[in-house]
Amino acid sequence: MTGGLPIYFDWSATSMKKPHQVKTAVIHAMEHMASAARGSYGPGLNAGRVIFQCRLAVKTFFNGTELRHVIFTKHVTEAINIFLKGFLRSGDHVITTIQDHNAVLRPLHDLKERGVHYSVLSADEWGRVKLTELDQVVQKETRAVVLNHGSNVTGNLIDLAAVGEWCRDRGIIFVVDAAQSAGYVPIDMIANNIDVICFTGHKGLYGPQGSGGFILGEKFDVQEQVDGSVIDLSAQIRPLMSGGSGIHSFLETMPEALPDRLEPGTANVPALAGLKAGIDYLNMRGIDAMFDQATELAYHFYHKVKALPGVHFYGDYESYDNSSSAADCGYERLPLVTFNIGKVDAATVAQELWRKAQICVRPGSHCAPLIHRHFKTEDQGMVRFSFSHFNTLAETERAVSVLGEICDEYL
Ligand SMILES: Cc1ncc(COP(=O)(O)O)c(C=O)c1O
Missing domain, CATH: 3.40.640.10 (Type I PLP-dependent aspartate aminotransferase-like (Major domain))
Structure with missing residues (x-):
């Protein structure tokens, strides 16, 4: 894409x-x-x-x-x-x-x-x-x-x-x-x-x-x-x-x-x-191979975004933190990364991603009220990036770079 x-x-x-x-x-x-x-x-x-x-x-x-x-x-x-x-x-x-x-x-x-x-x-x-x-x-x-x-x-x-x-x-x-x-x-x-x-x-x-x-x-x-x-x-x-x-x-x-x-x-x-x-x-592509490709991108994205200022992740990223490569992560988590940037409203981040680079992500409460209450994100929501083997490294890099711009502008 x-x-x-x-x-x-x-x-x-x-x-x-x-x-x-x-x-x-x-x-x-x-x-x-x-x-x-x-x-x-x-x-x-x-x-x-x-x-x-x-x-x-x-x-x-x-x-x-x-x-x-x-x-x-x-x-x-x-x-x-x-x-x-x-x-x-x-x-x-x-x-x-x-x-x-x-x-x-x-x-x-x-x-x-x-x-x-x-x-x-x-x-x-x-x-x-x-x-x-x-x-x-x-x-x-x-x-x-x-x-x-x-x-x-x-x-x-x-x-x-x-x-x-x-x-x-x-x-x-x-x-x-x-x-x-x-x-x-x-x-x-x-x-x-x-x-x-x-x-x-x-x-x-x-x-x-x-x-x-x-x-x-x-x-x-x-x-x-x-x-x-x-x-x-x-x-x-x-x-x-x-x-x-x-x-x-x-x-x-x-x-x-x-x-x-x-x-x-x-x-x-x-x-x-x-x-x-x-x-x-x-069945033809093999879900293991497809999962590995999507995880590779999610892993890369997570580590890059982690280096940006004010980012807070939601979920268990132990497998990403403790593995030296995505290939070692196994089926520990789905290939998606959810986070917030400081106190910036998740909807604002999503809108900026779309406006600046036509990047489609899901902000808000994701129809899962209890886990949002748990993280106290009822008002702010969360920004969710979810990956497929159809995504590319170039798309992932582009998203990281636009998130960097958003951090510069909003923090
Ligand atoms: C965990 C979970 N359950 C159920 C649904 C509902 O899916 P559908 O709208 O296809 O019924 C979703 C959709 O996002 C989901 O993530």
């Missing part, structure tokens, strides 16, 4: 630049695909086929177990709402964290009216969630732990394996909001004992906006008991919405079978075609 085009450092909000394969797939779907499950003519069957392929790609990507347990939604927000509001019951207790997004906090707040209550794990001075508090807040009514894997504010990552094991040992459902980490960090549902993974298609998965969903893990597969009876936990998820499904039209309720029960209305076929192409792209 050079030659007068915007320099984009807001990948945590959405991946503005898509691989060309994604654009081709979206256009192909718009030209050749009708509605799925609505007819047996070619373009309708094409739509059904691409949805099937996308379901398979998503299931494989996160190591899910059953194809019918991949549920598509418009975005992760809808996925989280459908699962939490469909599954939790009055009297249930939930544990979440201070780094969670409003996509989790607001549904949990809504659920208070229905008798669901929740506790929030706090953080240390670097914003690292205190997992040791799990043992202090757990109750006999605790039905789920719902957490944001990678903070869109600090870039800190939560140890999924540790929480997954803790939940498994207590029979608690483990729900992960992977909005930020999916596509950046490998996530294996089985290895980490994840029961529900919620994802959005338009960020690190490089799909279009309007794609997302959730996957139910092994615990939701039909379990046969020794006495021959079966337990199907997935049957307990009540649909949040109902409507056309293309099948069983004379039923007054949604069909029981998944994914149909939780996917009313016409599927967004172009978005799912694009999401499938985005995942194929990740």
Whole structure:
């Protein structure tokens, strides 16, 4: 992105630049695909086929177990709402964290009216969630732990394996909001004992906006008991919405079978075609390599900006501080850097970056009120630079230089 085009450092909000394969797939779907499950003519069957392929790609990507347990939604927000509001019951207790997004906090707040209550794990001075508090807040009514894997504010990552094991040992459902980490960090549902993974298609998965969903893990597969009876936990998820499904039209309720029960209305076929192409792209490039490239830039940016006057960072940068090169950092944090310059309003810094050099960054509160309160940045906000392998060193250097000018002018 050079030659007068915007320099984009807001990948945590959405991946503005898509691989060309994604654009081709979206256009192909718009030209050749009708509605799925609505007819047996070619373009309708094409739509059904691409949805099937996308379901398979998503299931494989996160190591899910059953194809019918991949549920598509418009975005992760809808996925989280459908699962939490469909599954939790009055009297249930939930544990979440201070780094969670409003996509989790607001549904949990809504659920208070229905008798669901929740506790929030706090953080240390670097914003690292205190997992040791799990043992202090757990109750006999605790039905789920719902957490944001990678903070869109600090870039800190939560140890999924540790929480997954803790939940498994207590029979608690483990729900992960992977909005930020999916596509950046490998996530294996089985290895980490994840029961529900919620994802959005338009960020690190490089799909279009309007794609997302959730996957139910092994615990939701039909379990046969020794006495021959079966337990199907997935049957307990009540649909949040109902409507056309293309099948069983004379039923007054949604069909029981998944994914149909939780996917009313016409599927967004172009978005799912694009999401499938985005995942194929990740598999082809390799997410390790892409993560390393983005981390290289974030690491470089962090060390350069650290040398500017009055800069204060938010998050755990221990891996960047203690490694002699980005290659040694590993999956310790997401490739994003969040900071403030003295007491300058974050929105002013973002505006100056745009005005001076058409640099796109995200200021403000990032829809994550609790972690902002923790850092006392409710008024000032924070400036967030988030990186992708699509960025270049020249763009990163340009941003550092403009930040230097802003420091000179405002401090
Ligand atoms: C951690 C986290 N969860 C949820 C969301 C919501 O994503 P969407 O708007 O795609 O539903 C975001 C978006 O920034 C996020 O960062």
